[in-house]
Amino acid sequence: MTLIKFIEIMAILVGAFSGFIEARRKRMDLVGVFTVAFITAFGGGTLRDILLDRRPLFWVIHQEYAILIFVLALVASPLIRTLRQIVSERLIVIADAIGLGLFSIAGVAAALDAQMPIFIASMMGVITGIFGGVLRDIVCNEVPMVFRDGKPYAICAFLGSWMFLLMRMSELPHDFALWSSATFIVVLRLVSWKFDMRLGR
Amino acid sequence: MTLIKFIEIMAILVGAFSGFIEARRKRMDLVGVFTVAFITAFGGGTLRDILLDRRPLFWVIHQEYAILIFVLALVASPLIRTLRQIVSERLIVIADAIGLGLFSIAGVAAALDAQMPIFIASMMGVITGIFGGVLRDIVCNEVPMVFRDGKPYAICAFLGSWMFLLMRMSELPHDFALWSSATFIVVLRLVSWKFDMRLGR
Amino acid sequence: MTLIKFIEIMAILVGAFSGFIEARRKRMDLVGVFTVAFITAFGGGTLRDILLDRRPLFWVIHQEYAILIFVLALVASPLIRTLRQIVSERLIVIADAIGLGLFSIAGVAAALDAQMPIFIASMMGVITGIFGGVLRDIVCNEVPMVFRDGKPYAICAFLGSWMFLLMRMSELPHDFALWSSATFIVVLRLVSWKFDMRLGR
Incomplete structure (x- = not known):
C-alpha cells in the first residue's frame, strides 16, 4: 500500500469516526450511525463533485470505502464508548487535521482540472475540506460547529488552498505544490489548536 | 390504468400524505405543506438521480404527479384532521410499506442500469426508499426519524435490495426478481411492525 | 453599468445581507457569516441548476459576485448592528421584493430554455426565488420562515411565474413578458406586505 493510499484511508476513517461519535451522542440507531459516518466522510467531496458536475463520484468508484464504513458501523457501534477512551483527543485532532489538509488540496486540484476560476477553486477546496462536517451537523439537527x-x-483550508493556487500559478511542480500546501494546512491547524486561537466575531 | 401505475400513484400519495401530516404538525402554511409533501414523495428518487447524474428527473417527466400533489395540498390542507381520523394507522403503515418496497427496488434497478458496483447499488436502493422521509425531517428541523x-x-430496504441483486446475479428474470424482492420488503416491514421489533443500539 | 446588471447586483446583495443578519443572530463566526450569506444569495439558483443539470453555475461564471460577498463578510461583519440601524426595514423589503421578482422570472425562463413542461417551469421559478432563504434557514437550524x-x-413568485408562462404561450415578446411579470411579482409582494395580508391555514 502506498503512502498516499494509507493517508487517504486514515482521513476517511477520521471523518467516519467523528460521524460515529456525533450520531451516538444523538442516540441514533445503526442506520443513523452508518449514514452520518458516511456523510461526514464523503459529504464534502460529493457536494464539490455535484457543483462541478463530475461523475462518477469518488465513493462510487471506490466502493471498498463505503463497505469499510459499513463494516465499522456494524462492529464499532457498540464499542464507541470504549474507543473514545482508547483514542486520545490529541490523536483525533491530528488525524482530522491531516484529513482537512488532504481533502482541501484535493478539492482545489479537482476544481482547477475542471477549469474553474481561481477564487471559485479556493472555495471548492474549503467546501471539500469542511462540508462533510457541515452536512453531519445539519443531519444531526445542529447549527454547524x-x-x-x-x-x-x-x-486554514482557505489559506492552504491559496498557497496551492499561487504555487501552481508560479508554475512550481504539481506534486510539490500539493504536498507542501497540504502540509501547511495540517501544521497551521495544529498550531492554532495547540495555542487555542480564536477569530474575532 | 395498469396495476403498476396504480401502485406507483399510491406510493407517491402515501409519501405526500406523510409530508402533509408532518408539515401541519409544524404549523406550516400552504406553501410549506405542498413543499414538504413534494420533498417527502420525490426526495429519495431525486437525490439518487443527482448522485447518479440521471436526467430528466422522474417528476419532471411526469409533471402530472407534481400537479396532483399541488391540488391535494390545496384541497386536503384544511381537511387533514378529518383525514387522519378516517384513514386508520394500519392503512398508512401498509401503504407506506408498499412505497418502501417499490421505491427501493426501483432505486437498485436504476443504479444497476447506470453500471454502479453492487454495494453502491444496494445503497442507492435504500437512499431511494428512505431519503424522502429524511429530507422531510431535515426541512421540518427534526433529527430524521x-x-x-x-x-x-x-x-428492510437494504435486505430486499440485496435479494434483488442476488437474484439478478443468478440471472433470474428481471421482472420476477423485481416483484419478489419488492414483496419481500413489504412483508418484512409489515411483520417487523406487527411484532414491534427493534434493533439493538 | 447597465440597469439589469445594477438590479442583479442589488438582488444578490439583499440576499447576502439577509444571510448576514440571520448568521449573526445565530452568533456565527466569520466563516459562518460568509457561507450563510453566500447560500442565501445563490442557493435558489444553484438548486435549480442542479435539478436541471445546467453547468457551469451562475456564480462559477461570475466569480466577482462570490468575491464581493467575501469582501462584504470581512468588512460588514463587525458593522452589522450599525447597518441594521441605518438601513430601514422598508428598504430591505423593497430590495428583497425586487430580488424575488427577478430571481423567479429568471428561473422560469431558464426552465423553459431547458424544455421543461409548464408546471415544472413554474415550480423552478418559485424554487429560484425562495430556496436561498429556505437553505439559509436549514443551515441556521430553523424551520424555513x-x-x-x-x-x-x-x-407571489408562483403567480408571477404563471403570468410569464401565459404571456410566452401567447407569443408576447420575451423581454416584455419578462419585465412585466417580474414587476408584477414585486408589486404584488409590496402590496401584500403593505396591507399585511395572510394566507389562511
Missing part, C-alpha cells in the same frame, strides 16, 4: 466556534478551521 | 427509532425500516 | 409565516411570498 465550523460556522460558530470561531476557531480557525475553514480559514 | 429513520435514524433514531431503532425500528427495522432502512434494514 | 417561508413555509410557516403564512405571508404570500412564494405565492
Whole structure:
C-alpha cells in the first residue's frame, strides 16, 4: 500500500469516526450511525463533485470505502464508548487535521482540472475540506460547529488552498505544490489548536 | 390504468400524505405543506438521480404527479384532521410499506442500469426508499426519524435490495426478481411492525 | 453599468445581507457569516441548476459576485448592528421584493430554455426565488420562515411565474413578458406586505 493510499484511508476513517461519535451522542440507531459516518466522510467531496458536475463520484468508484464504513458501523457501534477512551483527543485532532489538509488540496486540484476560476477553486477546496462536517451537523439537527466556534478551521483550508493556487500559478511542480500546501494546512491547524486561537466575531 | 401505475400513484400519495401530516404538525402554511409533501414523495428518487447524474428527473417527466400533489395540498390542507381520523394507522403503515418496497427496488434497478458496483447499488436502493422521509425531517428541523427509532425500516430496504441483486446475479428474470424482492420488503416491514421489533443500539 | 446588471447586483446583495443578519443572530463566526450569506444569495439558483443539470453555475461564471460577498463578510461583519440601524426595514423589503421578482422570472425562463413542461417551469421559478432563504434557514437550524409565516411570498413568485408562462404561450415578446411579470411579482409582494395580508391555514 502506498503512502498516499494509507493517508487517504486514515482521513476517511477520521471523518467516519467523528460521524460515529456525533450520531451516538444523538442516540441514533445503526442506520443513523452508518449514514452520518458516511456523510461526514464523503459529504464534502460529493457536494464539490455535484457543483462541478463530475461523475462518477469518488465513493462510487471506490466502493471498498463505503463497505469499510459499513463494516465499522456494524462492529464499532457498540464499542464507541470504549474507543473514545482508547483514542486520545490529541490523536483525533491530528488525524482530522491531516484529513482537512488532504481533502482541501484535493478539492482545489479537482476544481482547477475542471477549469474553474481561481477564487471559485479556493472555495471548492474549503467546501471539500469542511462540508462533510457541515452536512453531519445539519443531519444531526445542529447549527454547524465550523460556522460558530470561531476557531480557525475553514480559514486554514482557505489559506492552504491559496498557497496551492499561487504555487501552481508560479508554475512550481504539481506534486510539490500539493504536498507542501497540504502540509501547511495540517501544521497551521495544529498550531492554532495547540495555542487555542480564536477569530474575532 | 395498469396495476403498476396504480401502485406507483399510491406510493407517491402515501409519501405526500406523510409530508402533509408532518408539515401541519409544524404549523406550516400552504406553501410549506405542498413543499414538504413534494420533498417527502420525490426526495429519495431525486437525490439518487443527482448522485447518479440521471436526467430528466422522474417528476419532471411526469409533471402530472407534481400537479396532483399541488391540488391535494390545496384541497386536503384544511381537511387533514378529518383525514387522519378516517384513514386508520394500519392503512398508512401498509401503504407506506408498499412505497418502501417499490421505491427501493426501483432505486437498485436504476443504479444497476447506470453500471454502479453492487454495494453502491444496494445503497442507492435504500437512499431511494428512505431519503424522502429524511429530507422531510431535515426541512421540518427534526433529527430524521429513520435514524433514531431503532425500528427495522432502512434494514428492510437494504435486505430486499440485496435479494434483488442476488437474484439478478443468478440471472433470474428481471421482472420476477423485481416483484419478489419488492414483496419481500413489504412483508418484512409489515411483520417487523406487527411484532414491534427493534434493533439493538 | 447597465440597469439589469445594477438590479442583479442589488438582488444578490439583499440576499447576502439577509444571510448576514440571520448568521449573526445565530452568533456565527466569520466563516459562518460568509457561507450563510453566500447560500442565501445563490442557493435558489444553484438548486435549480442542479435539478436541471445546467453547468457551469451562475456564480462559477461570475466569480466577482462570490468575491464581493467575501469582501462584504470581512468588512460588514463587525458593522452589522450599525447597518441594521441605518438601513430601514422598508428598504430591505423593497430590495428583497425586487430580488424575488427577478430571481423567479429568471428561473422560469431558464426552465423553459431547458424544455421543461409548464408546471415544472413554474415550480423552478418559485424554487429560484425562495430556496436561498429556505437553505439559509436549514443551515441556521430553523424551520424555513417561508413555509410557516403564512405571508404570500412564494405565492407571489408562483403567480408571477404563471403570468410569464401565459404571456410566452401567447407569443408576447420575451423581454416584455419578462419585465412585466417580474414587476408584477414585486408589486404584488409590496402590496401584500403593505396591507399585511395572510394566507389562511
